[in-house]
Amino acid sequence: MPDLICIVCSASWQASEAPLCPACLAASWDATPDLVREKHDPAVVASHDSYRSVVSSAFLRRRREILDYASIHGRWYFDAHYGCYVHYTPTPLGVAPGVGIPAGKSAPDHALDSLMIAEAESAPHVFAVDRVRMEAQIRAGEFHPLEACEAASCANLRVPFSERCAAHVAPPRARSKAST
DSSP: OOOEEETTTOOEEOTTTOSSOHHHHHHHHHHOTTSSOGGGOTTOOOOOSSOEEEEOHHHHHTHHHHHHHHHHHOEEEEETTTTEEEEEEESGGGOOOEEEEOTTOSSOOEEEOEEEEETTTTSOEEEEEOHHHHHHHHHTTSEEEOOBOSSTTOOSBOOTTSSSOTTTSSSOSEEEGGGO
16 A cells, blocks of 8 residues: 555655554654653662652753654554553664663663563553563564554554554544545
8 A cells, every 4th residue: 555644734645554644743752741661760769669660851851853763664553451452663873872770779770672662553652671581472472563543555553542544543533645
């Protein structure tokens, strides 16, 4: 299927690579007031009862640039444990997006190289993860990649919580470049 054109911002994108307009997605993530929740906020140094990751100052300084990159280069997965869609980007723009802090500690003890946006399509919140661990979880079936649209002969990715892609959901979220 050809590129799609967003009916909101007029950006075009390959729906076989991204289910939603990356430009609108990045803008939506960036506009989320609690994108970085307290548990993952580097300004909150109190210890927690469980392991946590905090985003890096580099992520905070380059937030919009990294979100723009992630929206284009990251991949969507369904998290089988939490029943939500996540957006995963290994090493966005070469930046280590965060660090890991062990339970009961207030200081990090290791860097994390990948960005995760949980509930990416509805109530996004960002944190850092380890690429090797995430890829092992994908192989183990804990995270499922988005499937293709159910419309006949369509190779586009499904919009989260839908059976169809952006070109085939109602109301239309995008239009084909060929139809303009």
